[in-house]
Amino acid sequence: MELFNLFDWVAPGSLGSREHFRDFYDEPLKLGQRLTADEKFVQIADERRQHLVALLNSYLLRRTKEETIGNLMLGKEDNIVFCEMSELQKRAYKRMLQQPEIRCLMNKDHPCSCGSPLTQGECHNRIVPDGIIWNYLHKDSPDGCNWCPNCLILPCILKLQQVVTA
Known part of the structure; x- marks a missing residue:
């Protein structure tokens, strides 16, 4: 029915x-x-x-994936146009670069400020205050991640990409 x-x-x-x-x-x-x-x-x-x-x-139109995507992709061309960011984009981008998680990524290979021989990306004493970010990336650990560079890189790239393509 x-x-x-x-x-x-x-x-x-x-x-x-x-x-x-x-x-x-x-x-x-x-x-x-x-x-x-x-x-x-x-x-x-x-x-x-x-x-x-x-x-x-008689009422349904059924197409296979090959029929629809195949025809759409014929002769498809991607044109990438490089241009300067607008003033608003530049300000937003500069502000994004000052965010703690992006600073952590940018400085991950620098010596840690706690005096440890490890880099900031390896040291247990992170330079970023209140360490935990994006808990959902570390479901195995109830405390989440202590701002490891591996977990920061993709979200940070996506944030910066959003600023420049807006």
Whole structure:
């Protein structure tokens, strides 16, 4: 009956009345699908199914992925135009570069300010205050990540990319 409701909304009357659909398609199909159905009911259900499919095919347009994407991609060309950022983009980009997570990435190879022989990216004493960022990236650890450069790089690149393509 859900199929009938959909089609009656899209193409009213295309499948007849609700009662006709229930009597001619719905009930015979239900009876024919039962495990204990008699061969006669299975045969009737199959005939009604074929009839319904033929009727529905006259309303449905079906295309394969190759037909749609294949035709769309023929002769497709990407043109990349390099231009200067607007003043607003430049200000936003400079502001983004001052964000703690991006500063952490930019300085990850510099010596750590805590005096450790490790780089800022390796040191346990991160230079970024309140370390945890993007907890969802470290579901295994309830405390999240302590701003590791590996977790920061993609989100930071995406943020910067959004600024320059806006």
